Amino acid sequence: MAEIKKATGLMDWLDQRLAVNGFIKVMMSEYWIPKNINFLWAMGVVLMSLFMILIVSGIFLLMYYKPDIKLAFDSVNYTIMQEVEYGWLWRHMHGVAASVIFLVIYIHMFTGIYYGSYKKGREMIWLTGMALFGIFSAEAFSGYMLPWGQMSYWAAQVITNLFGGIPFIGEALVIWIRGDFLVADATLTRFFMLHVLLLPLVILLLIAVHFYALRFPHVNNQDSEEFDFDKEAKKYLEGRKKESKVVPFWPVFLSKDFFVVGIALTVFFYLVCFHYDFAMDPINFEPANNMKTPAHIYPEWYFLWSYEVLRGFFFDIGGIAAMDIGLAAFGFANVIFMLLPFLDRNTMHTAPAHKRPMFFVWFWLLLIDMIVLTVYGKLPPTGANAWVGFGATIVFLVLFVLLPIITKIEAKNEGAES
Amino acid sequence: MRELKILVVVLFFTAVVYWGVEPFAHSQMHPHVAPADFSFKDLGHTVGKGDFIKGEELVQANCVACHSVKSVGIQSAMSESDASLAYGVVPPDLSNAGLLYDPAFLSAFLKNPAKAMLVEHKFDQTRTFPMPSYDWMSEDEISSILAFFHSIVKPVSDKALYEEACGRCHDMKYDKTMSHSDKAALTAYMGTLPPDLSIMIRAKSDEYLSTFINNPQKQLAGTSMPRVGLTEKAQNQVISYMEKVGDRKKAEREDLGYKLIAYMVLFTLLAFAWKVKIWREVH
Numbered sequence: 001m002a003e004i005k006k007a008t009g010l011m012d013w014l015d016q017r018l019a020v021n022g023f024i025k026v027m028m029s030e031y032w033i034p035k036n037i038n039f040l041w042a043m044g045v046v047l048m049s050l051f052m053i054l055i056v057s058g059i060f061l062l063m064y065y066k067p068d069i070k071l072a073f074d075s076v077n078y079t080i081m082q083e084v085e086y087g088w089l090w091r092h093m094h095g096v097a098a099s100v101i102f103l104v105i106y107i108h109m110f111t112g113i114y115y116g117s118y119k120k121g122r123e124m125i126w127l128t129g130m131a132l133f134g135i136f137s138a139e140a141f142s143g144y145m146l147p148w149g150q151m152s153y154w155a156a157q158v159i160t161n162l163f164g165g166i167p168f169i170g171e172a173l174v175i176w177i178r179g180d181f182l183v184a185d186a187t188l189t190r191f192f193m194l195h196v197l198l199l200p201l202v203i204l205l206l207i208a209v210h211f212y213a214l215r216f217p218h219v220n221n222q223d224s225e226e227f228d229f230d231k232e233a234k235k236y237l238e239g240r241k242k243e244s245k246v247v248p249f250w251p252v253f254l255s256k257d258f259f260v261v262g263i264a265l266t267v268f269f270y271l272v273c274f275h276y277d278f279a280m281d282p283i284n285f286e287p288a289n290n291m292k293t294p295a296h297i298y299p300e301w302y303f304l305w306s307y308e309v310l311r312g313f314f315f316d317i318g319g320i321a322a323m324d325i326g327l328a329a330f331g332f333a334n335v336i337f338m339l340l341p342f343l344d345r346n347t348m349h350t351a352p353a354h355k356r357p358m359f360f361v362w363f364w365l366l367l368i369d370m371i372v373l374t375v376y377g378k379l380p381p382t383g384a385n386a387w388v389g390f391g392a393t394i395v396f397l398v399l400f401v402l403l404p405i406i407t408k409i410e411a412k413n414e415g416a417e418s
Numbered sequence: 419m420r421e422l423k424i425l426v427v428v429l430f431f432t433a434v435v436y437w438g439v440e441p442f443a444h445s446q447m448h449p450h451v452a453p454a455d456f457s458f459k460d461l462g463h464t465v466g467k468g469d470f471i472k473g474e475e476l477v478q479a480n481c482v483a484c485h486s487v488k489s490v491g492i493q494s495a496m497s498e499s500d501a502s503l504a505y506g507v508v509p510p511d512l513s514n515a516g517l518l519y520d521p522a523f524l525s526a527f528l529k530n531p532a533k534a535m536l537v538e539h540k541f542d543q544t545r546t547f548p549m550p551s552y553d554w555m556s557e558d559e560i561s562s563i564l565a566f567f568h569s570i571v572k573p574v575s576d577k578a579l580y581e582e583a584c585g586r587c588h589d590m591k592y593d594k595t596m597s598h599s600d601k602a603a604l605t606a607y608m609g610t611l612p613p614d615l616s617i618m619i620r621a622k623s624d625e626y627l628s629t630f631i632n633n634p635q636k637q638l639a640g641t642s643m644p645r646v647g648l649t650e651k652a653q654n655q656v657i658s659y660m661e662k663v664g665d666r667k668k669a670e671r672e673d674l675g676y677k678l679i680a681y682m683v684l685f686t687l688l689a690f691a692w693k694v695k696i697w698r699e700v701h
Contacts, residue, residue, distance in 0.1 A: 088667045269682055286613070375442065
């Protein structure tokens, strides 16, 4: 046992028992971040802030929400929105944060792709990040069901139905997921459990692993420059702060993040109070009615690109049903980003996209294609729309087939130069 | 400078996505319809100057077997539940008919109710509209009835107006106001139970509500909901009541919105000052 002396103060008392000084150093004041970064590096902390808002507002909502198909709609739209003091505020914050967090996730993700922060030692950061994306998607989907509005019900009906396309086990799987032959009370209760317990637990765990995965390869910088962190940290600690290429997480890195978080939350509260329809679809303010199919069924905006990949194939090809090809393409779209570090065959060289000419073109094509998929994922899939969706789906698939080829050529050219 | 350039790129693509999935997609899914027509031009009716004393006699002779006119002491001949079972929906009290309904609409309505309400598709030889057509009446007689209704109107609250215009079929659960018609009879008559309107104000856009109430067929072709023929003022009172019930925290939300934004702006300015101070040491 350590030798315990009479404490000189609260911090010392804690330090003798919990080694808080060492812990603060490791986690904050001597956790080194590159200095050569821009505001895109603040997205992690913005995400963390939004996630905290989701947890806190979610806890408040949980006090009044009732997971029962007879009570759910009124518990949200009457009890929470009208009866409980500021209940509307927590609900609007929860709904808007859930939508906005996906925008920031996409920015965070495309930043990682642009600066090559997914490879050469940073694979685990990417993999845990994409796992977070997957679980967040499930979290968003299960949460959308809870108010039991028209789109809660019909989106759940359509999306759970997708699993029916899986060969052999499909039909049984759909019933197993729903807990009933149709989306019903059993479905709502189990999605409620997923939304408020299991998935948040997994997210918290994954966030911890995601942060931990950053420690060894370190945070990337905007020139993807590789340098000796220990040497730069030493410079900083010796007082040569201007010369050092690193800054400590606290207070230097976070001081900038707080500023970015401030801007993000200013916009956030504007959206919460004045412009929330994009996140809280008006159609979901009509109670679920299994006798009345809405004219247009569509998922929330952040799922639209993969939804469009799913319905992009609208005709049978070579005897295979359109629906099955779509489902296969959908499966492909949902795992392919995970594999990015392994599809990039120029594994030993990290550089921002503007220093990788072919990859640069690939990056912007991917971004534009995903935006086209997103927009057409919402439009009715008729006439020319269906063909644009089909074209954009093909481009998406081809881009990922091309990635290993162009990165291989890139590696070869670089090899020839050096 | 580089950060600014990056910011412009991020904002640009965010704006494109927003535009695509919100205004653009909605314009494709819900095509615009002609604005509400409060003069009911399609009916081609004009109203002459009638004699309200003659109008009262006509109302006594033709209307009160089914309708009440409570403001002048005429009670219903049947109880609400009996009337509902007989007609599907409780016939309206006519005390405020001169206030609620546009005169040109009302005169066309008296001559052929189903046609004016745009619900002819629901009725045929075997199933007729509960109210008979008064197409045998002269223009002068119709004008006189209208003059009578006009002579007895008094201003009514938004809620009372809603109850007369919409509340015979629709519930407003969140204001504990339920339709007086028998649910089963109403369902049989309308083909489906008319929806509760408690938070319809959040479910539909202003444009949708204004054109839909004015002419349901425009937004929902084939619907069994009748065109009610409300004047513009009466329709605005209905919508105002719907907002009071369905979005009752609106004022609080907007007031708090400014405060939250002001708080975050202050936070951002302080954070910026702190950031500049801290980074001066390392740059």
